[in-house]
Amino acid sequence: EYDFDYLHIILWKKAEEVIRQGKYKELNGIKVISLETAINEGILYFTPEPKSPHGADIAPRGDYIAVAGKLEPVATVYSADKIWEAIEKKDYEGRDVYGVPILRFDTVKVAQVELGLGPLHTEFDDKGYAYTSLFIDNKIAKWTLGPPYFEGDEAWKVVDKVDIHYNIGHLAAPESNSPSPKGKYVVALNKWSIDRFPILGPLKPQNFQVIDISGEKMKVLIDYPIGIGEPHYAKIIDINKIKALEVYPVGTDPITFNKHPHAINKGEERIERTTIDGKPATIVYATLIRSTITPDIIRVKQGDIVRIYATNVETTPDATHGFSICEYNINASLEPGETATIEFVADKPGVYAFYCSEFCSPLHLEMAGWLIVEPT
The missing domain is CATH 2.130.10.10 (YVTN repeat-like/Quinoprotein amine dehydrogenase)
Structure with missing residues (x-):
């Protein structure tokens, strides 16, 4: 036209x-x-x-x-x-x-x-x-x-x-x-x-x-x-x-660049039973450091909403860790100092390994734990 x-x-x-x-x-x-x-x-x-x-x-x-x-x-x-x-x-x-x-x-x-x-x-x-x-x-x-x-x-x-x-x-x-x-x-x-x-x-x-x-x-x-x-x-x-950070201050949410509201330090790990929107839930406050994920045993009920606040408490460069549960199609990568939120519904009863999916040290293969989903 x-x-x-x-x-x-x-x-x-x-x-x-x-x-x-x-x-x-x-x-x-x-x-x-x-x-x-x-x-x-x-x-x-x-x-x-x-x-x-x-x-x-x-x-x-x-x-x-x-x-x-x-x-x-x-x-x-x-x-x-x-x-x-x-x-x-x-x-x-x-x-x-x-x-x-x-x-x-x-x-x-x-x-x-x-x-x-x-x-x-x-x-x-x-x-x-x-x-x-x-x-x-x-x-x-x-x-x-x-x-x-x-x-x-x-x-x-x-x-x-x-x-x-x-x-x-x-x-x-x-x-x-x-x-x-x-x-x-x-x-x-x-x-x-x-x-x-x-x-x-x-x-x-x-x-x-x-x-x-x-x-x-x-x-x-x-x-x-x-x-x-x-x-x-x-x-x-x-x-x-470029004035980049090499390591996040421990507990940083990279999306907001502020302190994650659920970040924790080493020694503050815990598991809490609660509800989310009226549904049963398990909240996990976890830390990752070479070569340990804490807690290394997470016990939940079938049908629970599982929410994991995972903090990589490393303060050295190139200390990236992962958190993976392959049966639940979960794989998170956490840079040094980062806190991430991982959430899923535990709808399959059984025992599942979770582990670090980023090679991090000679003891990398030891950095693992177990998710136990108890049947209802």
Whole structure:
């Protein structure tokens, strides 16, 4: 019906102010600004973009937005300054059917760079170059941005292409979407790996290709098969920016990153009989440490809800433990300091082994106990 789709421009600082003013509705605990409010408060604007857009990627200084979609062989580039100016001047070409203002395309667009077939996503380096994946051409195109990066005839120009083996989708350059990209490599996140690796079965791995972009010509350095689903929007950051814990404080719930309300220390292990929602239950407070699970005998009644609060009380790195009851399809992995909740219904009478399922020490096989389910 339309020749264009729309780039959505959201003034998020204005949205923050609207939230502070209480002009929102709360849905499922989330503060939501209605479309009507977004229009009336000047939060949301559209501008035309080529059909079927994929990437909408912002250059490191925040001055350009590159949009690409596989149905057009170009990257359409918008100027952030021109967008601001058009908003201030209310330079609209009209409104959509819901009343959202549409900024005039030729006012905010600064360039359309012909890249090749099926352009999707764009990353940036620290020298003013952009790198766009070409899904149909199976290539990455390297091209120049405009002022202040490049001037005159050197601006908005394709300077190199490199062949990618098959169906590139997303790509990643170190800290591309930041004020200080690192600019030495691009990683092609390819969807499949036909004819690339030895055949080990019908399922083909995804394939990453690491490309050196430090010189005038791009160069593929290595293929790297990945045994996960199709990669989307992976980001590469400086490892020095990661300030990770090596061991959780004992009793941490990794989901909330707070102290688990039922965490215990060594010596506080116990088993309690109670009810949950009116049903009989056995609550177990357990600890795991090389090479013991305490308590090592858990006695319950058939039909009980069994809830185990298991705390790995280790304080040294690489002391991960598991808790497994294979007949009940239970297998939990607990990192050092972690507390996890394990729950099931003991509906099968009998005696079942539970054990550590993560190799943890020379006495790993001794780290076991027994679940006794007494018939009713």
